[in-house]
Amino acid sequence: MNMDIAAVNALPYEDFVNIFGNVVEKCPIITAAVWSRRPFVNFTALEAAISEFIDELPESGKEGILRCHPDLAGRDLHGGTLTRESREEQAGAGMDALNSVEASNMARLNEEYKERFGFPFVICARMTDKANILRQLSERCRNERAVERARGIEEVKKICRLRLQALVVSEASNKL
Numbered sequence: 001m002n003m004d005i006a007a008v009n010a011l012p013y014e015d016f017v018n019i020f021g022n023v024v025e026k027c028p029i030i031t032a033a034v035w036s037r038r039p040f041v042n043f044t045a046l047e048a049a050i051s052e053f054i055d056e057l058p059e060s061g062k063e064g065i066l067r068c069h070p071d072l073a074g075r076d077l078h079g080g081t082l083t084r085e086s087r088e089e090q091a092g093a094g095m096d097a098l099n100s101v102e103a104s105n106m107a108r109l110n111e112e113y114k115e116r117f118g119f120p121f122v123i124c125a126r127m128t129d130k131a132n133i134l135r136q137l138s139e140r141c142r143n144e145r146a147v148e149r150a151r152g153i154e155e156v157k158k159i160c161r162l163r164l165q166a167l168v169v170s171e172a173s174n175k176l
């Protein structure tokens with residue numbers, strides 16, 4: 001899909017939530033809330049509205065967003081229950097093709113991370129690769145909880161931007 005911002009602004013909330021409901025993984029409530037902020041002057045304004053909604057949440061809400069994310073190379077990937085967006089992102093970073101050493105490291109570190117923080121490790125898979133994901137996962141396990149909460153939310157916003165770009169023509173591409 002490649003809607004322009006005028007088409008986005010014309011959507012009734014049912015369609016808006018159907019189309020944009022997973023720009024933040026499994027958090028259609030964010031999309032549904034942000035519909036009230038129409039009209040968006042451009043792509044950046046839509047992205048900013050989502051970002052501001054997230055920033056205004058209490059810390060518990062931000063952790064809730066992180067908890068809606070599937071593990072990388074985790075149960076949902078193996079069970080075929082990832083969302084389409086997540087499946088494509090994880091496959092792009094080679095998460096569906098780990099060798100047995102990588103797979104066991106990934107599983108062990110994901111569990112360690114969740115045990116320590118109470119939410120999953122989140123990283124924008126499209127902006128990185130397998131080696132970096134494994135390195136970041138082991139490094140970020142050592143951070144403070146508040147640092148990781150903020151870091152995870154930054155990654156959610158990167159994922160969101162790329163998912164939005166797949167749906168909406170941004171002003172940069174408008175000028176082409």
Ligand SMILES: NC(=O)NC1NC(=O)NC1=O
Nearest residue numbers: 072086089122123124125
């Ligand atoms: N846990 C985690 O980072 N999940 C994800 N990252 C990403 O880019 N897509 C996801 O589903």
